Amino acid sequence: MSRTFKDKLRSKDFLITAEICPPKGTELGEALADAKLIRGFADALNVTDNQRAVMRMSPLAMSKTLLDEGHEVIMQLTCRDRNRLALQSDLLGAYAMGIRNVCVMTGDHTTKGDHPRAKPVYDLDSVQLLGMIKRMKEGYDLAGNKTGHLPDLVVGAVTNTDPLKAGQMMKMRKKVKAGVDFMQTQAVYDITQFEAFMEYADDIDVPVIAGLIPLRSANMALFMNNNIPGIHVPDETIYRMEKAEKPIEEGICICAEAIRELKKMCRGIHIMPVGNHVNTIDILEMAGTGKRNK
Amino acid sequence: MIISSAKPFEEILKLLKDEDDIFIIGCNACAAKLHVGGEPEVTMMQQRLEVNGKNVVGWVIPSAACSVASFDSLVEKNPAIREAKAILVMACGSGVSIIAGVTDIPVYPSNNTESLGGRSQGEVIPRLCAMCGDCTVYYFGGICPKGQCPKQLLNGPCGGSMEGKCEVDTDKDCVWDRICSRLEKMGRQDLMEKVWLAEEIEGQILCRN
Numbered sequence: 001m002s003r004t005f006k007d008k009l010r011s012k013d014f015l016i017t018a019e020i021c022p023p024k025g026t027e028l029g030e031a032l033a034d035a036k037l038i039r040g041f042a043d044a045l046n047v048t049d050n051q052r053a054v055m056r057m058s059p060l061a062m063s064k065t066l067l068d069e070g071h072e073v074i075m076q077l078t079c080r081d082r083n084r085l086a087l088q089s090d091l092l093g094a095y096a097m098g099i100r101n102v103c104v105m106t107g108d109h110t111t112k113g114d115h116p117r118a119k120p121v122y123d124l125d126s127v128q129l130l131g132m133i134k135r136m137k138e139g140y141d142l143a144g145n146k147t148g149h150l151p152d153l154v155v156g157a158v159t160n161t162d163p164l165k166a167g168q169m170m171k172m173r174k175k176v177k178a179g180v181d182f183m184q185t186q187a188v189y190d191i192t193q194f195e196a197f198m199e200y201a202d203d204i205d206v207p208v209i210a211g212l213i214p215l216r217s218a219n220m221a222l223f224m225n226n227n228i229p230g231i232h233v234p235d236e237t238i239y240r241m242e243k244a245e246k247p248i249e250e251g252i253c254i255c256a257e258a259i260r261e262l263k264k265m266c267r268g269i270h271i272m273p274v275g276n277h278v279n280t281i282d283i284l285e286m287a288g289t290g291k292r293n294k
Numbered sequence: 295m296i297i298s299s300a301k302p303f304e305e306i307l308k309l310l311k312d313e314d315d316i317f318i319i320g321c322n323a324c325a326a327k328l329h330v331g332g333e334p335e336v337t338m339m340q341q342r343l344e345v346n347g348k349n350v351v352g353w354v355i356p357s358a359a360c361s362v363a364s365f366d367s368l369v370e371k372n373p374a375i376r377e378a379k380a381i382l383v384m385a386c387g388s389g390v391s392i393i394a395g396v397t398d399i400p401v402y403p404s405n406n407t408e409s410l411g412g413r414s415q416g417e418v419i420p421r422l423c424a425m426c427g428d429c430t431v432y433y434f435g436g437i438c439p440k441g442q443c444p445k446q447l448l449n450g451p452c453g454g455s456m457e458g459k460c461e462v463d464t465d466k467d468c469v470w471d472r473i474c475s476r477l478e479k480m481g482r483q484d485l486m487e488k489v490w491l492a493e494e495i496e497g498q499i500l501c502r503n
Contacts, residue, residue, distance in 0.1 A: 079445075084492065105453075106445060106447065106452040106453070106454075108454060108461070109444055109445065109454065109461055109462045111444075111462050112454075112461065112462075120444070120445065122445045122446050122447070124492055125445070125446075125447045125448055125449050125490075126449075127448075127449035127450075127489060127490070127491075128448070128449070128490065128491055128492045131489075131491040131492060131495055132492055132495070135495065142492055142494045142495070143494055144494070158453065159453075160453050166474055167450050167451040167468075167470045167471065167473075167474045167486075168450070168451060168453070170450050170474075170486050170487065171449055171450030171451060173487075174449050174450060174487075174489050177489055178489060178491075186453065227456075229453055229454050229455060229456045229461065230453050
């Protein structure tokens, strides 16, 4: 039997996770093809949950489909669309269907997505959700009723990586206290800042998986700096993208260089490309992490 | 203070389209302070309704529309209310509801009720308190995240703020940024470290059946 994501978390492996976005509709073909591109390269696939508050197929349905195709999945779960009843029932459903990894987060506000009139829920925040999952793993629902244990559930959370943001860092520590098995980060471009974050978080005994979004153009970098919270693309990187004759290839190079650096600092990387994974294997091979999993 | 604002006059006229012999009830509490239900606004409303062909039989401004004891107490203040076929209440939703509860005359609101807020140094500040029934605002330096953060986050900021501004309303400072700096100023950063679990866990409600 092949090793699970949980086994790999406990090993010394450098982990590779990658993002798969469920379809806006019922056709699964494109998402499954995207997952197939990186089969054997990624240790687990994060399945997003109405990412950026844009309505898409349920991550539970997408995760189960990927599982049936033989992929290991990390189902993302936000606090935006579900109250504590719905969060628990989705977690029980996911576990019963064989999903063993989840990653929880607050979730972008409904007003930022394609249904701005939707009622934002936020019945629990991400720290409270982690606390609830801890209790569920012990065999109880939030009300204290017996529900059966979820012993193998691996639970992750997300964090920003600017060590100077006191509020963000305090919240990251609360997540660790509430119980997490791994942390995935917002996209990292500023390696110096990430190194400072890892030094800051040196006392935290949780594997950190650094997020990466391969750049496609200088404009994309500028857009992210101005519009995506927690992302900082340094000026010299933007300059490289501006000068590049083939910006997509340059973005692949920059990403691969980042992986080589990050390999020395943290436990893994999480690739979240804009669009699909058509360049992901090139990036991994260029970074020397392209070996196929057994 | 209950924060309410005046409906557009055209909307009020539409509400009262089939009504006449109107009695106006203001409110000398929050609505008066916010200039949407005090004497100047009530007399202005009377004039505007009359200009638009409505008969206004009278008006009264109780000390608080939400504490009107009975229809008789309104009659005592202005007996003209007996002739009314419709009542326009210039108060918050509570005031409208209390007055609708003491009479069978149809009651119409002139205001939209928004939140529990306040007014300080001439500025109206909405959404200060979520009225959750379990006040913990002292843990947050007097800035309630349940009332003021669009995600009601108790354990710290979301990842959505940019340059200290709120993800939802970029004109506003992130509530958690404000809480952090307030607690720092107070020398009580320790309060930020409290982990807020779900009420069921906080209260140790565990029935173990």
